Amino acid sequence: xDYFLHELWISRFALAEGFLRTIEISxxxxxxxxxxxLLIGIALTYGRLPLRLVSRAYVDIIRGTPVLVLVLACFYMxxxxxxxxxxxxxxxxxxxxxxxAHMAEILRGALAAIPPGQTEAARSIGLTFPKxxxxxLLPQALRAILPTWINTGAELVKASTLVSIIGxxxxxxxxxxxxxxxxxxxxxxxxxxxxYLIVNYSIERLGKTIERRVTQx
Amino acid sequence: xxxxxxxxxxTKRFGALDVLKGVDLDVHQxxxxxxxxxxxxxxxxxxxCVNLLEEFDGGDILIDGEAIGYRTEGQRRRRLKDRDLSRQxxxxxxxFQSFNxxxxxxxxxxxxxxxxxxxxxxxxxxRALAADWLGxxxxxxxxxxxxxxxxxxxxxxxxxxxxxxxxxxxxLLDEITSALDPELxxxxxxxxxxxxxxxxxxxxxxxxxxxARDVSHSVVFMEKGRIAEAGPPSEIFNNPRSPRxxxxxxxxxx
Amino acid sequence: MGYxxxxxxxxxxxxxxxxxxxLGLGLGLAAVAIGAVIGLAAGFASVGPxxxxxxxxxxxxxxxxxxxxxVIVLVVYFGLPQWGIRLDKVESFVASLAVYAGAYLxxxxxxxxxxxxxxxxxxxxxxxLTRLQTNAYVVAPIMVRNALPALGTTFISLFKDSSIxxxxxxxxxxxxxxxxxxxxxxxxxxxxxxxxxYVSTCLxxxxxxxxxxxxxxxx
Numbered sequence: 001x002d003y004f005l006h007e008l009w010i011s012r013f014a015l016a017e018g019f020l021r022t023i024e025i026s027x028x029x030x031x032x033x034x035x036x037x038l039l040i041g042i043a044l045t046y047g048r049l050p051l052r053l054v055s056r057a058y059v060d061i062i063r064g065t066p067v068l069v070l071v072l073a074c075f076y077m078x079x080x081x082x083x084x085x086x087x088x089x090x091x092x093x094x095x096x097x098x099x100x101a102h103m104a105e106i107l108r109g110a111l112a113a114i115p116p117g118q119t120e121a122a123r124s125i126g127l128t129f130p131k132x133x134x135x136x137l138l139p140q141a142l143r144a145i146l147p148t149w150i151n152t153g154a155e156l157v158k159a160s161t162l163v164s165i166i167g168x169x170x171x172x173x174x175x176x177x178x179x180x181x182x183x184x185x186x187x188x189x190x191x192x193x194x195x196y197l198i199v200n201y202s203i204e205r206l207g208k209t210i211e212r213r214v215t216q217x
Numbered sequence: 218x219x220x221x222x223x224x225x226x227x228t229k230r231f232g233a234l235d236v237l238k239g240v241d242l243d244v245h246q247x248x249x250x251x252x253x254x255x256x257x258x259x260x261x262x263x264x265x266c267v268n269l270l271e272e273f274d275g276g277d278i279l280i281d282g283e284a285i286g287y288r289t290e291g292q293r294r295r296r297l298k299d300r301d302l303s304r305q306x307x308x309x310x311x312x313f314q315s316f317n318x319x320x321x322x323x324x325x326x327x328x329x330x331x332x333x334x335x336x337x338x339x340x341x342x343x344r345a346l347a348a349d350w351l352g353x354x355x356x357x358x359x360x361x362x363x364x365x366x367x368x369x370x371x372x373x374x375x376x377x378x379x380x381x382x383x384x385x386x387x388x389l390l391d392e393i394t395s396a397l398d399p400e401l402x403x404x405x406x407x408x409x410x411x412x413x414x415x416x417x418x419x420x421x422x423x424x425x426x427x428x429a430r431d432v433s434h435s436v437v438f439m440e441k442g443r444i445a446e447a448g449p450p451s452e453i454f455n456n457p458r459s460p461r462x463x464x465x466x467x468x469x470x471x
Numbered sequence: 472m473g474y475x476x477x478x479x480x481x482x483x484x485x486x487x488x489x490x491x492x493x494l495g496l497g498l499g500l501a502a503v504a505i506g507a508v509i510g511l512a513a514g515f516a517s518v519g520p521x522x523x524x525x526x527x528x529x530x531x532x533x534x535x536x537x538x539x540x541x542v543i544v545l546v547v548y549f550g551l552p553q554w555g556i557r558l559d560k561v562e563s564f565v566a567s568l569a570v571y572a573g574a575y576l577x578x579x580x581x582x583x584x585x586x587x588x589x590x591x592x593x594x595x596x597x598x599x600l601t602r603l604q605t606n607a608y609v610v611a612p613i614m615v616r617n618a619l620p621a622l623g624t625t626f627i628s629l630f631k632d633s634s635i636x637x638x639x640x641x642x643x644x645x646x647x648x649x650x651x652x653x654x655x656x657x658x659x660x661x662x663x664x665x666x667x668x669y670v671s672t673c674l675x676x677x678x679x680x681x682x683x684x685x686x687x688x689x690x
């Protein structure tokens with residue numbers, strides 16, 4: 001036990017660095033992924049047929065591919081075009097693609113659930129479609145997807161562990177490095193697990209709280 | 218002769234609310250007894266206590282002289298174990314307002330389940346008996362249908378067959394036509410008349426006054442958790458004595 | 472650019488990819504089967520009469536829903552031997568995926584249980600079924616039917632998660648792909664084909680499940 005605490009103390013900076021990197025990756029990809037996902041979701045619901053088809057293909061392909069494969073593909077593929085992405089960039093790109101596809105599908109569902117009478121009513125008072133979207137449809141849809149969106153945050157934190165495979169020094173890779181040095185395998189993996197648990201549990205609580213607010217009209 | 222069902226000083230509370238305030242009622246073998254009264258008078262709760270779906274706070278319910286639901290240890294009443302409760306429940310059959318058929322089983326499967334799992338019958342035997350009962354309630358052609366493929370009236374007739382196939386000593390019918398469209402009420406009531414004519418012992422909670430008058434040997438009027446008046450249908454409907462019963466009959470006539 | 476596509480190498484190793492795919496499906500299937508057993512038990516516990524088991528089920532769900540699968544896999548494969556629990560690669564991966572799946576399926580079954588109408592349960596009790604018999608012959612079948620779509624979605628997502636087995640060198644699809652990638656350097660071709668294999672499998676399973684769902688009577 002003393003040995004473990006001693007090692008934990010030595011590793012505190014490495015763990016903190018990894019932890020912050022995990023948060024950074026997750027935050028960055030949920031921000032970028034959400035923005036892209038909203039655009040794709042709108043295209044998916046209201047776009048002309050070719051645009052709808054392209055966005056449908058994007059969403060289905062990304063959602064049908066394991067995140068690990070996305071990570072590996074984003075890491076290896078650009079090198080062919082003489083573009084070398086840093087592992088961190090490749091990782092964030094993969095998670096962003098993943099997040100965008102999910103957000104697009106979630107938004108499409110929420111938009112489709114709004115009764116068509118809303119659009120008709122808005123049109124009848126003379127609003128143009130972009131305005132209908134901005135003032136009538138999106139506010140309702142965004143409100144509806146808020147709890148799901150927050151849970152997507154937890155999914156991204158979990159998925160961010162996969163970028164350790166391409167050598168991004170986030171929490172899990174840092175943990176593996178520590179374990180490789182002191183062989184306290186179980187102990188340190190459990191420490192990492194606990195950290196993930198704390199972050200995701202907080203996100204889950206936040207989601208539940210907000211869900212209660214949202215469902216109360 | 219000892220009554221088949223004896224209810225003695227039955228009391229039941231829901232929190233601060235006294236739902237049953239000392240009910241006494243006897244039902245003899247082969248008798249049809251209807252319980253009438255406004256909603257909230259405690260009549261459904263009374264049936265659910267007899268089927269042990271509700272716990273009760275005081276008094277006794279005896280079927281064939283056996284006290285059901287509780288045993289007394291010294292001064293204390295104790296609820297019986299699950300296994301004993303199940304055995305005692307099987308002595309009574311219950312038909313619910315909302316049918317409550319098992320949605321994953323066919324009409325035949327609904328009737329056969331209890332025969333197989335409670336009575337321990339062989340499958341083939343149980344299915345034959347279940348088919349027989351479906352025929353008696355006029356649904357021979359619907360044995361393979363799932364509840365969602367049946368009308369409300371048909372579902373309720375399957376529920377009657379399910380209860381009766383278990384050969385219970387006593388059948389409890391809880392407002393069995395209240396959830397039905399008006400045009401489906403008669404087929405269900407006809408079925409009940411049929412089984413009443415065959416000598417089944419029935420305790421019926423109903424809003425159908427004409428039906429209660431036609432089918433019952435005895436009618437009980439409940440009011441605020443008590444039996445306010447009881448007697449043969451001719452007395453209850455033609456010569457009501459208490460002002461509350463007179464008012465109730467007037468309001469339920471239209 | 473100057474990169475010409477050459478799928479030849481990938482086709483030459485296509486049988487390896489297919490056997491990797493089959494292995495991934497097997498891992499997912501095993502995990503969903505074991506996970507469903509865990510989920511059923513924990514689901515019943517989570518709505519049951521015992522406060523202890525309700526808490527325990529809640530804790531299980533919270534912990535395993537919120538842990539990354541990769542962490543669970545590494546703990547089970549590399550960490551547990553420290554406590555003398557040694558499983559081979561496939562066993563430890565299936566175990567990891569199953570406890571992860573179990574947490575999701577607990578929620579699925581719990582929701583399915585709460586959706587069983589109270590009256591139908593009472594009807595079971597009224598014909599004299601014991602509590603256990605009512606659960607087995609009335610509640611469980613209805614709940615499983617309610618849960619069928621979610622069970623299918625879980626299987627699809629577990630099949631995708633089976634790619635993580637590559638990390639502990641189980642030769643499933645992603646592992647084979649990495650090998651081909653390294654051997655041939657046909658990077659674009661490899662990952663395109665692999666991605667399409669995953670996507671088409673997921674879409675096929677989804678279509679199969681929809682057909683299956685239609686075959687079962689709706690309540």
